[in-house]
């Protein structure tokens with residue numbers, strides 16, 4: 244690992260100021276992704292600014308009935324929180340479906356959302372990777388691409404976003420609150436991560452030194468009827484091949500409202516708005532679900548080894564929503 | 571870049587100077603001579619380095635020592651009090667729950683933490699699939715649920731695949 248300096252800040256403004264002065268500096272959450280990438284020489288910060296004591300570790304109810312989760316809350320505390328489990332089981336399930344307890348104890352909410360792709364070429368500095376070193380090419384397109392994207396990829400990058408939590412948050416209309424060198428803003432989760440395009444080195448829309456301070460979950464009563472389904476190569480402790488986060492509001496057998504997001508298929512958590520639109524206002528039958536899922540996936544462009552993800556995603560959508568309907 | 575930190579390890583206080591790059595695992599093993607946490611993968615994937623960090627299990631290979639200045643750490647070595655093995659340690663021996671033993675200190679620390687987490691009402695990924703759903707408060711019974719124990723132990727790999735006896739070893743302590 245390359246040498247680096249380590250500093251602490253006492254508040255978000257102080258942490259942001261420390262990063263603003265150093266273009267190679269990085270925030271340190273739990274370190275479970277960043278320290279790993281530093282060992283691999285993929286991340287090369289010259290300064291780490293520890294967020295312990297900077298970002299909030301509390302989960303609070305907002306006056307409008309929403310819930311605010313501090314960016315410093317550990318993944319374990321988020322998943323165990325009674326309010327989250329009652330209001331948004333999909334969020335607790337997604338977190339618990341990822342990593343292990345000993346990782347979730349260290350990992351923070353902010354760090355989880357900003358973890359980097361698990362594409363093997365990104366993690367291997369001996370290979371070409373446009374995300375790690377812009378302009379060097381994408382080794383995955385002609386290489387091992389079984390785990391990689393089928394939606395929204397580009398000729399320059401077919402990486403996927405690995406976070407399970409982000410998929411659940413995208414489904415329930417969450418937003419992140421940030422503080423950066425240019426002030427503070429609120430970014431809907433659907434707009435936090437981006438598609439790779441010709442500049443896959445940027446995973447998300449945050450500026451250098453922009454700090455996530457909290458995640459807001461809006462009041463969404465039917466999110467109490469939500470679920471996360473993760474499909475992977477082993478029963479536990481593996482990243483998703485495909486995952487589905489869904490919530491549904493069924494009234495007299497008709498879909499009044501629905502939320503669906505997919506993980507493991509794209510460079511960002513994939514909100515399935517096309518499928519949602521097709522499902523609203525009708526019954527939740529297997530046939531309608533299949534058609535809606537197929538419409539969502541028509542633009543899929545699989546690679547040599549991952550065409551299986553398309554029917555897998557379709558079936559996962561159908562099964563997850565039928566489960567929610569109690570069928 | 572050197573920094574001075576303090577760590578309380580298995581009840582004893584230590585003051586040491588570490589490079590910022592030093593992980594807790596390396597500080598424990600190389601600097602303090604506590605070799606009970608093991609280095610398997612050094613990337614958070616195997617759980618051999620698991621310790622209790624301020625009361626919670628954590629992969630010490632991904633935790634920077636400087637970031638945990640002042641922390642209280644318990645390793646598998648520190649679970650035995652006055653020469654008396656911890657009930658989980660005893661149960662692993664009684665159930666022959668290991669083969670080469672390399673993963674064992676991490677497994678045991680994880681199992682000790684698992685019992686506390688279930689008692690504190692932390693759900694796991696499989697809790698939601700149980701017929702009683704995920705109760706949102708109160709302790710979660712894992713003694714009669716091998717699935718719960720397997721899921722909660724999934725962050726600890728065993729190259730010898732001695733898993734089959736670990737589950738009953740943990741169930742027995744959970745029951746008592």
Ligand SMILES: Cc1cc2nc3c(=O)[nH]c(=O)nc-3n(C[C@H](O)[C@H](O)[C@H](O)COP(=O)(O)OP(=O)(O)OC[C@H]3O[C@@H](n4cnc5c(N)ncnc54)[C@H](O)[C@@H]3O)c2cc1C
Pocket residue numbers: 269270271272273274275276277278279294298314318340341342343346349350351352353354355356357358359405406407408453454455456480481482483613614615
């Ligand atoms: C073996 C293994 C298996 C895993 N399996 C899964 C899995 O199945 N599913 C899954 O979702 N995840 C999985 N993970 C990833 C894990 O969830 C992440 O490593 C963790 O959530 C990152 O959180 P952290 O606080 O440790 O982040 P860090 O490593 O500290 O930071 C990650 C990034 O976020 C930045 N950052 C951190 N906090 C903030 C903030 N508040 N504002 C702005 N920037 C910030 C850092 O600068 C860094 O770039 C796995 C990890 C390992 C090692």
Ligand code: FES
Pocket residue numbers: 608609610611612613614615616617618619620629630631632
């Ligand atoms: S050595 Fe830490 S998880 Fe493998």
Ligand code: FES
Pocket residue numbers: 668669670671672673674727728729730731732
């Ligand atoms: S007993 Fe040998 S690795 Fe687990």
